[in-house]
Amino acid sequence: MATDSWAQAVDEQEAAAESVDDKAAQSLLNKLIRSNLVNTTNQVEVLQRDPNSPLYSVKSFEELRLKPQLLQGVYAMGFNRPSKIQETALPMMLAEPPQNLIAQSQSGTGKTAAFVLAMLSHVDPENKWPQCLCVSPTYELALQTGKVIEQMGKFYPEVQLVYAIRGNKLERGTRLQEQIVIGTPGTVLDWCQKLKFIDPKKIKVFVLDEADVMIATQGHQDQSIRIQRMLPKTCQMLLFSATFEDTVWNFAKRIVPEPNIIKLKREEETLDTIKQYYVICNSKEEKFQALCNIYGAITIAQAMIFCHTRKTAGWLAGELSREGHRVALLSGEMQVEQRAAVIERFRDGKEKVLVTTNVCARGIDVEQVSVVINFDLPVDKDGNPDNETYLHRIGRTGRFGKRGLAINMVDSRFSMNILNRIQEHFSKFRIDKIQTIPNRYPTLVIIYYYPSF
Numbered sequence: 001m002a003t004d005s006w007a008q009a010v011d012e013q014e015a016a017a018e019s020v021d022d023k024a025a026q027s028l029l030n031k032l033i034r035s036n037l038v039n040t041t042n043q044v045e046v047l048q049r050d051p052n053s054p055l056y057s058v059k060s061f062e063e064l065r066l067k068p069q070l071l072q073g074v075y076a077m078g079f080n081r082p083s084k085i086q087e088t089a090l091p092m093m094l095a096e097p098p099q100n101l102i103a104q105s106q107s108g109t110g111k112t113a114a115f116v117l118a119m120l121s122h123v124d125p126e127n128k129w130p131q132c133l134c135v136s137p138t139y140e141l142a143l144q145t146g147k148v149i150e151q152m153g154k155f156y157p158e159v160q161l162v163y164a165i166r167g168n169k170l171e172r173g174t175r176l177q178e179q180i181v182i183g184t185p186g187t188v189l190d191w192c193q194k195l196k197f198i199d200p201k202k203i204k205v206f207v208l209d210e211a212d213v214m215i216a217t218q219g220h221q222d223q224s225i226r227i228q229r230m231l232p233k234t235c236q237m238l239l240f241s242a243t244f245e246d247t248v249w250n251f252a253k254r255i256v257p258e259p260n261i262i263k264l265k266r267e268e269e270t271l272d273t274i275k276q277y278y279v280i281c282n283s284k285e286e287k288f289q290a291l292c293n294i295y296g297a298i299t300i301a302q303a304m305i306f307c308h309t310r311k312t313a314g315w316l317a318g319e320l321s322r323e324g325h326r327v328a329l330l331s332g333e334m335q336v337e338q339r340a341a342v343i344e345r346f347r348d349g350k351e352k353v354l355v356t357t358n359v360c361a362r363g364i365d366v367e368q369v370s371v372v373i374n375f376d377l378p379v380d381k382d383g384n385p386d387n388e389t390y391l392h393r394i395g396r397t398g399r400f401g402k403r404g405l406a407i408n409m410v411d412s413r414f415s416m417n418i419l420n421r422i423q424e425h426f427s428k429f430r431i432d433k434i435q436t437i438p439n440r441y442p443t444l445v446i447i448y449y450y451p452s453f
C-alpha cells in the first residue's frame, strides 16, 4: 500500500477512535462480555492522605462487618473473597469518618462492585431521600452499574434506586424518595439544580465512575464539577478510573479533595513466552495465502487478526469465509450489542478466528487468544509505529504463562521499516523472520508450537 493512502486510512481510523462513543463502547463491551473478575497478581500502590494511619486491608468480606443483607448479596453474586483492589479500597471507603478515594485499576478488577458495596453500606434505609449519587459517562454504563446495585442489594429491599438518565421524565415538583441515584452528568445536574428532585446537600456519598471516559466527553467534566460543588463538604467523594493519564489525574484532583489514592500497577508485560515472527509477502493476496497456511494449522487455537482498515478486515473475513473457515468479523459500524454478541461467540469458541480493526478491538479483553496476527502493522495517525498498540495486541497471547505466538505480515518497505522501529523501541524484543519458503514456512512454525496451546 502506498504510504499516502495508508496514512489517510490511519487518519480516518484514528479520528473514529478518538470519538467518545468508542471509549464508552469499549467499556460497555467489556462489561457485557466479561463473566469473571480479571485475574491479576498486580501490586497495589497506596498513597494515604494520613501516612501515619495504619494501612488496613481485608482478605474476607466478613472482616468488613457488612450488614448481613449485603453479605448475603455479595455471596449470592458468587464473590468468595475481595479482589485485589477491593482488599484495600473497601476498608477505606467504609471507614468512619468517611475517607475520600481516587482509585485506578484496569477494567474488570472489581471497582464497580467495590463502590456499589460502599454506597449500599452507607445508606440509611429509614431516610427516604437520595443519599448516594453515582455519575456514569453514558446511559448504558449507568444501567450496567444500576444492575450491580440491584443484584447486590437484592436482600436489602428497603434501599431503592432511581436512574437519572435521559428518558426518565418525572413530574415537576417531585421529591425523590429513593436513597441511591445513578445517572449521567447532565440529567443529574438538572435534577439537582433546575428541577430540584434531589437535595444535593443531603448527599453522603458521591461516586464518579469511569473518569477516563467521562473526561473524553464534551461537557461531562464541567457538569461533574458543577454537581460536586453543590455537595456538602462532608460528602464522601469517590472517583474511579481504568487509566490515569495526566488529564484524568487533574480532573480527579478537582473532584476529590484530600484523597487517598489506590493504584493497581499494570502487570509487567513479560513477553518471554510469546514468540514473535514476521513474514514477508508482496501483496495483500500473498498475505492472505500465508494466513491460510497458518490458519489451517491452528484450527483448535483461537486467533485474532488485526487489519488496519474496516475495508481490509471485511475483505479478509470474506476471503477466509470463502475458503470455508468460520470467521467472526468485528467491525466499527456495528452497534455495541452486536459487537458484544460477536465477541461473546468468539469467547465461547464458536468461531476460532476473529478479524478486526485495531480501533474496534482496542481495549477489549479476549483472554484465551493464543495467536495474534498483524495482517497490517499498527501505526499511529502520523504513520509512525504505534508501539503501545503492538504491545497490547501481542500481549493478548501468552497469558498466564501459556505460550503464545505473534505473526506480523510485512508487505512493503514501509511496513518493514515500521517493524524495525517497533523492534528497536522494545530493545528486548526479538522478532524473527520466517524464512521464505512461501506459503509453507508459517505452517511449520506453528506446528512446532502447537503442542503447547
Ligand SMILES: Nc1ncnc2c1ncn2[C@@H]1O[C@H](COP(=O)(O)OP(=O)(O)OP(=O)(O)O)[C@@H](O)[C@H]1O
Pocket: 027, 030, 031, 034, 035, 036, 037, 038, 077, 078, 079, 080, 081, 082, 083, 086, 105, 106, 107, 108, 109, 110, 111, 112, 113, 114, 242
Ligand atoms: N470479589 C469478587 N469476586 C468475584 N467476582 C467479582 C468480585 N468483584 C467483582 N467481581 C466480578 O468481576 C467482574 C468485574 O468486576 P467489576 O465490573 O466490578 O470491575 P470494574 O473494575 O468495575 O470493571 P470496569 O472498569 O469494566 O467497570 C464482574 O463480573 C463482577 O461481578
